[in-house]
Amino acid sequence: MSKDYDNQRAGDLIPVKFSRLTRRGILLGLSLSQLVALGIGVTTLVWAFYAGGGMLIALSAPVWLCAASVVWIRIAGRPIVEWIPVAFWWMWKTTGGQLLYRRRVVKPRPAGSLALPGDMARLREYDDPITGAGMVHDPTASTLTAIIAVSHPAFALLDPGEQERRVSSWGRVLATVCRSGRLSMMQVLERTLPDSGTGLAEWWASHGNADDSWASTTYAELIDRAAPAGERHATTLSLSLDMQTAARQIRTAGGGIRGAAAVLRQEMSTLIAALRSADLAPSSWLTCGEIAVILRSAYDPAVAATLERHGELGQSLATAGPVAVNESWSRLRTDSAFHAVLWISEWPRSMVYPGFLAPVLLSTGIQRSFSLLCTPMRSDQAARDIRKKKTEYISDAAQRQRIGQIEDASQTAEFQDVLQQEADLTAGHGVLRYTGLISVSARTAEDLDAAVAAIEQAAIQASCETRLLVGQQAQAFTAAALPLCRVV
Known part of the structure; x- marks a missing residue:
């Protein structure tokens, strides 16, 4: 500031x-979790390309497409990969009975x-x-x-x-x-x-004039009703x-x-x-x-x-x-x-x-x-x-x-x-x-x-x-x- x-x-x-x-991130604005997910996707794609070509690339598509999705797609301003620890923590609390006390x-x-x-x-x-x-x-x-x-x-x-x-x-x-x-x-x-109205009640008790007059009675009733609200x-x-x-x-x-x-x-x-x-x-x-x-x-x-x-x-x-x-x-x-x-x-x-x-x-x-x-x-x-x-x-x-x-x-x-x-x-x-x-x-x-x-x-x-x-x-x-x- x-x-x-x-x-x-x-x-x-x-x-x-x-x-x-x-x-900021570790590299090009990407965080560690994003780099790990992106590395898994790139490694899978390169391996499929050199090992078998088109067929293996198609078979491994769910892996590298999923890796790209969790890195680049954002939900509520955060990439999906950053929601994974939150989701796992929530599942652990749910299965472990940690949501109720x-x-x-x-x-x-x-x-x-x-x-x-x-x-x-x-x-x-x-x-x-x-x-x-x-x-x-x-x-x-x-x-x-x-x-x-x-x-x-x-x-x-x-x-x-x-x-x-x-x-x-x-x-x-x-x-x-x-x-x-x-x-x-x-x-x-x-x-x-x-x-709770205690402040007004204490002030009225020390400074008020409780002479049973109409004004005094009305003011006291107002304090009793309005102060706690x-x-x-x-x-x-x-x-x-x-x-x-x-x-x-x-x-x-x-x-x-x-x-x-x-x-x-x-x-x-x-x-x-x-x-x-x-x-x-x-x-x-x-x-x-x-x-x-x-x-x-x-x-x-x-x-x-x-x-x-x-x-x-x-x-x-x-x-x-x-x-x-x-x-x-x-x-x-x-x-x-x-x-x-x-x-x-x-x-x-x-x-x-x-x-x-x-x-x-x-x-x-x-x-x-x-x-x-x-x-x-x-x-x-x-x-x-x-x-x-x-x-x-x-x-x-x-x-x-x-x-x-x-x-x-x-x-x-x-x-x-x-x-x-x-x-x-x-x-x-x-x-x-x-x-x-x-x-x-x-x-x-x-x-x-x-x-x-x-x-x-x-x-x-x-x-x-x-x-x-x-x-x-x-x-x-x-x-x-x-x-x-x-x-x-």
């Missing part, structure tokens, strides 16, 4: 531009574990005795995650100068994440939730420590999960300071009970307002997971809702202003979660990746020129993006990989289809391209709707 500082005055909002999604009521989960489906069943909870924060430990991925809620003013209502100042401050927060070298991911999760926005930041990268610091701090928690506390303190300098209002780090409420509300949105009104309910991670999960090819059904996850496959290709996601984030009447997964890259790793990309682009360009293939404008634009990333890295900026996911929820399948269509239209207004993550909705839902720094 780059900014345009030309012809900008002080206090003006500066537009930004995102790098294009890399579509039911809570074992009689046989509870072991103490300290999270009652979640799929590969998240391995997650463990850790209650930090110093900060009181609930931390989620993934022993397989060797990560430890802490979550914090953040409140902020409405960005769209600020004047351009204040918006630009806050964007620059947020950039410094991201730079802090990049410089650490011990963090595997930071997740920004923005959710719309049914409003509204919606509110909640934002959380999740910080995930890479325990393998920070192994030396963890051993110095005592080792084990306690040492990892001590190292993560250092990152948490640094993030708190960065958020406050960016004029954001972080709360205290979420406890295990508060994390449990978020997980329960994601799987069972119908009880979200009830859990908020009654603070003592749902405060256990051992029972926070779903009771039932049914996964299909294009959607997921949990306790009280249907869900579908969209991936932002293309960010805006032209210059846009920082509030370009407003059509998606401010859409009303739709229950959705927007998750931005920020993966920091070490400077040396980013430099090697950029050098590799430059070498591949230059070699591909030379190969295309040798065979007389016309240079594509999109390939030239991608190469310019790589050069811009190299310039930013040389100037001392950090490199983050962004993944945007949108989880849409509704009570019925018909309502879900309408909500997904509305979000897709809102994404078009935001100059973004979205794609439905078919065949992997369960895994995508955990990354898009849960603040656990999961990946797809």
